[in-house]
Amino acid sequence: xxxxxxxxxxxxxxxxxxxxxxxxxxxxxxxxxxxxxxxxxxxxxxxxxxxxxxxxxxxxxxxxxxxxxxxxxxxxxxxxxxxxxxxxxxxxxxxxxxxxxxxxxxxxxxxxxxxxxxxxxxxxxxxxxxxxxxxxxxxxxxxxxxxxxxxxxxxxxxxxxxxxxxxxxxxxxxxxxxxxxxxxxxxxxxxxxxxxxxxxxxxxxxxxxxxxxxxxxxxxxxxxxxxxxxxxxxxxxxxxxxxxxxxxxxxxxxxxxxxxxxxxxxxxxxxxxxxxxxxxxxxxxxxxxxxxxxxxxxxxxxxxxxxxxxxxxxxxxxxxxxxxxxxxxxx
Amino acid sequence: xxxxxxxxxxxxxxxxxxxxxxxxxxxxxxxxxxxxxxxxxxxxxxxxxxxxxxxxxxxxxxxxxxxxxxxxxxxxxxxxxxxxxxxxxxxxxxxxxxxxxxxxxxxxxxxxxxxxxxxxxxxxxxxxxxxxxxxxxxxxxxxxxxxxxxxxxxxxxxxxxxxxxxxxxxxxxxxxxxxxxxxxxxxxxxxxxxxxxxxxxxxxxxxxxxxxxxxxxxxxxxxxxxxxxxxx
Numbered sequence: 001x002x003x004x005x006x007x008x009x010x011x012x013x014x015x016x017x018x019x020x021x022x023x024x025x026x027x028x029x030x031x032x033x034x035x036x037x038x039x040x041x042x043x044x045x046x047x048x049x050x051x052x053x054x055x056x057x058x059x060x061x062x063x064x065x066x067x068x069x070x071x072x073x074x075x076x077x078x079x080x081x082x083x084x085x086x087x088x089x090x091x092x093x094x095x096x097x098x099x100x101x102x103x104x105x106x107x108x109x110x111x112x113x114x115x116x117x118x119x120x121x122x123x124x125x126x127x128x129x130x131x132x133x134x135x136x137x138x139x140x141x142x143x144x145x146x147x148x149x150x151x152x153x154x155x156x157x158x159x160x161x162x163x164x165x166x167x168x169x170x171x172x173x174x175x176x177x178x179x180x181x182x183x184x185x186x187x188x189x190x191x192x193x194x195x196x197x198x199x200x201x202x203x204x205x206x207x208x209x210x211x212x213x214x215x216x217x218x219x220x221x222x223x224x225x226x227x228x229x230x231x232x233x234x235x236x237x238x239x240x241x242x243x244x245x246x247x248x249x250x251x252x253x254x255x256x257x258x259x260x261x262x263x264x265x266x267x268x269x270x271x272x273x274x275x276x277x278x279x280x281x282x283x284x285x286x287x288x289x290x291x292x293x294x295x296x297x298x299x300x301x302x303x304x305x306x307x308x309x310x311x312x313x314x315x316x317x318x319x320x321x322x323x324x325x326x327x328x329x330x331x
Numbered sequence: 332x333x334x335x336x337x338x339x340x341x342x343x344x345x346x347x348x349x350x351x352x353x354x355x356x357x358x359x360x361x362x363x364x365x366x367x368x369x370x371x372x373x374x375x376x377x378x379x380x381x382x383x384x385x386x387x388x389x390x391x392x393x394x395x396x397x398x399x400x401x402x403x404x405x406x407x408x409x410x411x412x413x414x415x416x417x418x419x420x421x422x423x424x425x426x427x428x429x430x431x432x433x434x435x436x437x438x439x440x441x442x443x444x445x446x447x448x449x450x451x452x453x454x455x456x457x458x459x460x461x462x463x464x465x466x467x468x469x470x471x472x473x474x475x476x477x478x479x480x481x482x483x484x485x486x487x488x489x490x491x492x493x494x495x496x497x498x499x500x501x502x503x504x505x506x507x508x509x510x511x512x513x514x515x516x517x518x519x520x521x522x523x524x525x526x527x528x529x530x531x532x533x534x535x536x537x538x539x540x541x542x543x544x545x546x547x548x549x550x551x552x553x554x555x556x557x558x559x560x561x562x563x
Contacts, residue, residue: 053512054483198376223512267517269542275518280482 012043015217016065016102016185021077023060023069030284034060036241038077039309042185047211047218049228049249052238053264053280058221060241062187065219066104067094081185100130103178103216107190109170113162120144120158123177130181146176149213150206168199175210186210187219192227204230225268229253234323237261240281240291243309247324257312258328260292290328302329333403335500335533336365336388336421341397343383357383358557360397363535365501368527370534372548374541374562379554381537382505388535389423389503422499426506428486432478438489439474445496459496467492467522484515488522495526501533509538520547 023035035057042048050058063069065079067086079086086097098104106112114122123143124136133139144158150172162170171191178186191207192200204227211218211231220232228235228249236246237258245258256262266274278295281287287294293303310331312324342359346352357380365371365388375381386392388399390406398405401417409417425431432441442463446456461471467488478486487507494502504523508516520543526532536547544551553560 053514225513264514267514269516269520269540269546273517273520273546275521276514 012046014041015044015081016042016219017078017080018042018061018065019078019080021061021064021075021079023057023064023076024074025070026072026074027284032283033241033286034073034283035064038238038241038243040236040243040246042217042219044184044217045215046233047220047231049220049222049232049235050238051222051225051228051235051264053223055280055283056238057241058223058238059189061238062104062189062219062221065187066098066102067091096130099126099183100132100181101183102185102187103181103183104187104189105171105174105178105191107193109174110162110167112174113170115162118159118161119147119152119165119173123147123173123180126177126180132181143176143180146180147173150176150179150209152176166199168202171199171203172206175206179210179214182214183216185219186214186216187221189221190223191220192222192224200224200227207231225253225265237264240283240286242291242327244292244327245325248321251321251324257324257326257331259296259298259330263295263297298330300329305329334364334366334400335402337400337403338363338384338388339398339400341384341387341394341399343380343387343392344395356557358554358559361554361559363388363552363559365533365535367500367531367533369550370527370536370548372544372551373535373537373554374539374544374551375554377539380557381554384554385423385503385505385535385537389421390417391423419497420500421503422494422497422501423503423505424487424490424494424507427510428483428490429478431490432486434478437475437477438481441478441489442474442493442496445493449496463492463496466495466526468518482515483511484518487511487515487519491519491522498530499532501535503535503537505537506539507536508543509540516543523547 019039021035021038022033025032025034038061040048050061052058064075065086067089069075075087081102086094089097120140120143123146124139127133127139127142133142140158152169152172165173188207192203208231220228222228232249234246235249235252236243237260238244239260245252245261252261253265256265263276265271267276276295281291281294289304290307293299296303307327307329309325309327311322312326312331314322339362340360342361343357345355345357361384363371373381373384383392387394390399393407398407400406401409401421404413406417442460443456446459451459464471469485469488473481473485508519511519523534524547527534538544551562553562
């Protein structure tokens with residue numbers, strides 16, 4: 001699928017190519033299929049949002065890209081970046097990619113920072129570890145420069161500790177440490193989770209600014225459709241470890257094709273808050289065939305067989321693109 | 332007719348510091364009326380005192396001035412049967428569903444605890460439990476699990492089930508869905524709407540999402556700079 005996707009968009013340069021990624025965990029309750037045949041391409045300068053409910057495997061995909069999954073994870077598939085499969089790299093080589101070429105912003109900024117090291121030193125540490133600065137003073141100066149662009153970084157603030165900052169300020173510190181090595185890809189894992197609305201809006205503004213400043217591609221992982229609509233170019237909808245729909249953000253929001261995407265968007269307060277019938281399937285024993293079919297209002301007999309990813313050709317190419325992919329028997 | 336719960340000119344002052352006491356007024360002269368069958372929305376920035384106001388209404392905190400009336404009587408002076416009546420009729424649901432359940436008690440025991448406090452005879456426990464689980468849309472297989480083993484939305488519904496057993500008249504909902512996904516938020520909020528229709532419950536809903544307010548609230552108040560402003 002990914003090959004044809006690349007060909008259909010010749011004007012864009014693919015940066016990260018994930019194909020057939022599956023992640024399984026052995027647990028006491030059985031084998032959990034956290035990601036199942038996940039394929040997508042992240043192009044240069046674009047923002048791709050990975051959307052889905054809690055526990056659908058979004059963060060597992062991010063951790064797989066960063067090679068940060070725990071020992072008991074069985075990972076299969078390909079994650080191609082700069083001509084190499086990231087899954088084949090050893091820890092030493094991967095450490096050179098992490099932060100320098102692919103950076104990640106974790107959820108809960110206050111817990112992701114070291115509480116006993118000052119803000120300035122934490123950002124400067126990135127530069128020193130990757131050998132991008134001569135000494136401590138030079139690296140701190142660079143760190144101050146990045147923080148200043150994000151509206152922090154007065155001299156006094158560099159010597160402060162994370163607990164002296166608010167959640168929103170810590171989020172900016174996280175963004176700064178992601179930006180400081182000018183990576184090609186930034187992964188943002190639920191950047192607005194647990195923040196109140198005013199701080200979340202501020203974080204969205206920072207993310208927009210970050211996109212402008214760095215020119216990096218952004219893989220945004222979130223369950224917040226408002227954030228997606230605001231900053232994403234394309235959106236991939238995940239359910240129970242699978243990607244069910246990929247397409248340009250405005251088209252997916254305006255005219256969702258997959259029944260799950262439609263149901264998810266109908267949960268939004270502005271669209272009437274209609275809950276999805278049924279309960280989320282178990283990850284250890286998911287339904288056979290299409291995983292959404294037990295809850296789907298449009299299910300048919302064929303839905304008990306696994307659907308495959310299909311490209312939807314637009315009739316009217318002026319207003320619509322040919323970049324929509326759906327995993328559903330309806331199409 | 333007397334309102335079930337009424338706040339009359341309450342204000343709250345926050346004192347901090349050991350030697351140099353600083354006093355900060357959180358809000359002043361706030362009046363609210365809460366009745367069955369209606370949802371009052373309460374909005375405001377973080378730190379504006381929404382949660383404090385909700386906790387005062389639930390009797391969990393004392394206001395600096397003013398009083399909260401339950402069926403016309405000041406809740407600070409309720410004793411005996413009247414106090415018990417207030418504590419049953421006015422219930423609060425908190426933001427963090429997992430934090431409001433005891434992690435070392437199975438869900439079944441958490442629900443049975445309430446039945447024990449209500450002095451329901453033991454032979455009715457099973458029936459009452461399955462009834463209430465049906466009301467909140469949960470299956471009975473969850474009963475032997477612990478709060479850490481079920482999802483956030485399920486935990487919030489268990490917290491609701493416990494509250495509903497007490498047959499409250501008004502419920503104070505402090506951001507009941509802000510920790511939940513939009514799909515689960517839709518489930519919980521439509522359940523709350525249904526309960527209001529069937530049982531005539533009154534809600535004081537604290538939320539920072541304007542769209543949620545538009546869908547749920549009959550009247551919306553905003554706490555702004557320590558004043559309560561009605562916004563329709």
